[in-house]
Every structure is written in structure tokens, then in C-alpha cells.
Amino acid sequence: MINRILFIPLIKFSYASFFSIGGNFLQETYALTKRLIIQTKRRPATLLAGLFQPLLWLILFGALFQNAPIELFSTSNSYRHFLTPGILVFTVFTGALNAGLPLMFDREFGFFNRLIVAPLVSRLSIVTASALFISTIALLQTGLILSIITILEGTIPYNSIFQIASILFLLTIALTMFSISASLILPGHIELLALIFVINLPLLFASTALVPFSFMPMWLQIIASVNPLSYTIETVRSLYSFVNLDWNSSVVETIWGICSLKNVYYLLLLLNFLLSILIIYCIRKKIK
Template sequence: MTPGPSLPDAGTFAPAWYGSSPWTQLLILTQRSLKAHLAHRRTLVLAMLQPVFMLLLLSEVFGSIVDLDHLPDGVSYLDYLLPALLVTTGIGPAIASGIGLVRDMDNGAVARLRTLPIHAPLLLFARSFADLLRTTAQLAILLVVAVVFMGADPAGGGVGLVAALLLTCVVVWAMTWIFLALAAWLRSAEAMQSAAYLVTFPLMFASSAFVPVDRMPGWLEVLAILNPLSYAMDASRALCLDQPLGAQVWSALGASALVALLGSGAAVWAFRRPLV
């Protein structure tokens, strides 16, 4: 007769399991978030095409009314718009990241994950990295369509476009923390969407995205100068158009670092609160 499994002696305890390393947890949780995106293929395809339609629409609408004399010499409106649209495109995925976190809270996914030996902040970081990968794919498709099919030809060439893409990814990742913090605090998809619109529209339109700042009314020009996204758009535009950089890139990176630091701190603090 085959002996059964031996039991531990009385008075002994099995070794405690403290879970995997933080890096392993981060990788697995990021893969989980990516699989959630890939599972909804139609939504993913529409998300990839959305910035292309925005570029087509805005370049035709604003391009027909903007005086090219107010743009840098030899720069078409398409080349002027493209770097800024890289930044504004990232706002959508950043909002979606917050809404996705709210849904995970509502459907019990966060509650189940909290029962495991997982570092809670890694749930937020994993979501931010997964959404950053999706955003990078969106922006890459936007650049390819703009250059290959729409005739965009910025003076910075391919190097400038890639540099602008990398800078935009840093800025978008920082922005994601704003909406993750809102989601962790509000914990309601409806409230999250309302708050996102209140934050998004001033950031997008009170900026240097669509027209030069010096062509705006005085009060709006002040808001555009104070808008942190204006630094990112100006830096992205300087990289794409091969203009003197000055302190634009460092200003954009510094503003992004500050936003990421404050946003992640607020998000982690709000996320640690009990779910009910």
C-alpha cells in the first residue's frame, strides 16, 4: 500500500509565503491590464483610429482659417498641428485609465487582488504602464499616417518625430496620474467622466495646441502660458520643426515630473482607503 503524504509534526508551522518580488508583481499586473485592452478588439481599433480622424478634422478646419503668416516661416499648418496633437491625443487614454480603475473597483477585481500578498500601489503603476504602451501605439500610428498619407514633412525629420514621441510619452504618463488620483478619490465612473471634462477642456484649448499663444486674447494668453501642457506642446513642436530648444524640453520634463510626483502620491493615498 502506497503511503499517503506525510503531515507536519505537531508544533511546527509551514513557512510563510510573502508573495513574489515587486518587479514580478508589476510585470504580471501590467500583462493583466494589457490583456484587458486586447480582449476588446473593436474598442482597441477605434481607439487607434481616433487620433487620425482628429488630425484630419482639425487640420482641415483650422488650417483653412489660420493665417500662415502667423506661423514660423516655411511651416505648414499640418506640421504645426501634428506635434501638439501628439500631446492632446494622450489625454484620452489618460482619462480611460482612470475610468478603467473605477470599473475594477466596481466589479470586485481590486477587492480580490487586495486579498493577495500584492503591494497595492503596484496596481496603479501597472495600469499606468499598460495604458502608456497603448498610447505609444496610438501615437506611432498617428505619425505614420500623417507622414505617409497626409504629406507631413516637419523640418526635424524622423529624429525629431521620434524625440517628440518619446517626450510625449513621458508627459502622458505624468498626466495619467491626475486621472488615476481622481478615480481613486471619486470611485464613480459618472463623476470621473464629469471631472475629466472639467480638467481636459481648459488643458486642451487654453494652450498653444491649435493657434499661437500671441494671437489669443490677453486673459486667455495668460492661461495658456500658465498651462503645463503648453510647455510640452512647445517642446514637442520645437523637436519636430527643428527649432531652437532653449529650456523648453527641460521645462516640459520638469513639469511632468512634478505632476507625476503629486498625482501618484495623491492616487496611492486615495487608493489605500477602504473600498466600502
């Protein structure tokens, strides 16, 4: 059963064969990741656009609400400080949501068919390479944004850097799997771009990226309370604003109740598990 799920040929395993398969899988993932890096070097405009867009949001919205009474929003000392976690999540959200576009173009140009018929140890190396590449780019972009915020605000949550990075990493992996699944299901890049445009801004505005839950009408609070972005943003905001948070500290308060830091990790892990099942199903259907 495990072999069928991972697309590994049914063979009698020994320690030597196990390490050989693992080494081949890593080699495949490395080669596919390197290919994505080369593509980005040749077309750096997409990388720069993914960086400048969140910065524009930060500058424009920060200026728009700079005179608003900050005590209405949170314990932040400025609206820009309040907005920063939302911009960080929006950065990884946008990058991961576009992760399926290279695979879609590979399908349209025929390269994906070559990958399917190639003697790969596991077709999951295609997904793993995309996930690693997008996660690395997203974390580098968020690191740069945090550095800029440090210059502007003069503060940075050193004690929470690892937890913020891990939360953003889990969200990036989940959205990458969703985007790649969509690229395998939809017929072409026009439909994929339409899907991205349809869910991009609505998910952003139906979250706590720009305003807290208390500013929303009840119907929007209900939507925001089931939006994974809200849980990620509020968790990053708590980690960004407070120190010495433990696993049982409350980080998200929705209309459904209060979530601790541990619960948010569980929710993101569950989301990743469900989307991993979806992407395995999509790959198997595409191969058939």
C-alpha cells in the same frame, strides 16, 4: 519610512530578499499588465476610438484652416504640420485621462477589493501596470499617427524621435496617476466620466494645440501659460520642426518667460513627483 510608503512589509533585507521582492514586484506588474492587454483584446473598440478621434481632429481642423496664411501661425509649411504636435499630445492626453476607468470598474465589480487583500509585495504594482499599459498604447498610437503624417507631409524628425517619445511618456505617466487617483477618490464611474468630460476639451482649447499664444486674448494666454499641455505641445512642436536642439534651447515662450528644453523636462518630472505623492496617499487611504 520607505517601507511604509511602498507598502513593503518591514523585514530585514539581504541581497537575496531584495532581489526576491524585486522579482515578485515585476511578476505582479506583468500579471496585471497582461490582464489589461487581454481586456483590450476582448474590447478593441476603445483602442480604435482612441486612434480615430485624433485622426479626425487632424483631418477636420487641417481642412478647416488649410487656406489660412501659415506665416501667421509659425514657421511650419502647412497648418497640418503645425497641428500635428497638438494631435500627438491630445492622443496621449485622452488615453491617459481614461486610465482610471478600468480601475473604477474593478472597484464597482469587487475585483479591486480582491487585489487589496491579496498578498502583494507592493500595491504600487497596480498603478505601475496601468501606467505601463497606457504609456505603451499611447506611444504606439502616436507612432502610427507620425507614420501617417510622414506619408502626407513627407518629413519626419528622426533626430528628435527619442526626445519626443520621452516627453510624451512623462506626460502620459503624470496623467495616468491623476486619473487613477481620481478613480480612487470618486464614488463611481459616472462621476469619473463627468470629470473627464469637464476637463478634456477645456484643457485642449486652453492650450496651444490649435493656435499659438499670440492668437489668444490675454486672459486665455494666462490660462494656457499654466496648462501643462501647452508646455508639452510647444516642446514637441519645436522638436518636430527644428533639428539639433540642445538642452538649453528655447522651446516654449509664455507670458511668464522663456523655457528651455531642460526646464520643460524639470517641470514634467516635478509634476510626476507631486502626482506620485497624491496617488500613494489615495492608495493608503483606500486600503484603510
